[in-house]
Structures are given as structure tokens and as C-alpha cells.
Amino acid sequence: MGTIGTIQLSRKRGAGVAASASKRKPGSVGAFVRLWRAYSALASRRRSRLALGELSAEQLKDIGLTEAEARREAAVPFWR
Numbered sequence: 001m002g003t004i005g006t007i008q009l010s011r012k013r014g015a016g017v018a019a020s021a022s023k024r025k026p027g028s029v030g031a032f033v034r035l036w037r038a039y040s041a042l043a044s045r046r047r048s049r050l051a052l053g054e055l056s057a058e059q060l061k062d063i064g065l066t067e068a069e070a071r072r073e074a075a076v077p078f079w080r
Contacts, residue, residue: 046078 053074055063060070 042078049074049076049078 052070055070057067060067
């Protein structure tokens with residue numbers, strides 16, 4: 001099974017969890033879910049920027065960025 005298949009399976013599994021959580025009292029789990037989603041987004045941005053900062057000049061050229069642009073983006077704090 002490839003990566004795409006794994007991603008699709010994990011989305012299907014997560015859908016059942018979200019559906020069962022929505023049957024609870026309003027606000028009981030919603031705040032936690034929103035907090036978790038915000039954390040996940042921030043962590044994803046951080047990982048992406050760290051990876052961007054590690055690319056070589058040739059790799060950056062392949063994706064159409066200069067070294068200065070990549071270093072500038074990698075230096076942006078994760079909360080922005």
C-alpha cells in the first residue's frame with residue numbers, strides 16, 4: 001500500500017471519531033479539538049520551514065526559490 005492509500009485510510013478512520021465526538025455536549029470536546037488542530041497546523045509549518053532551510057542550492061533552484069528567499073522563509077517564527 002502506498003502513501004496515498006495510507007493517507008486515505010487514516011482520513012476514513014478519523015471521520016468516525018469526529019462523528020462520535022459531535023454527539024457529546026456542545027463545547028465538551030470542541031475546545032480540545034480546536035486547540036489540537038491549531039497545534040497541528042503550527043507544528044506542520046515549523047517542520048516545513050525547517051525542511052526548507054536544509055535544502056541545497058540545486059534543490060531550491062528546482063522549486064524556483066533563491067537561497068535568500070528560502071533562508072528568509074525558514075527564519076519566520078512558527079506562529080506566523
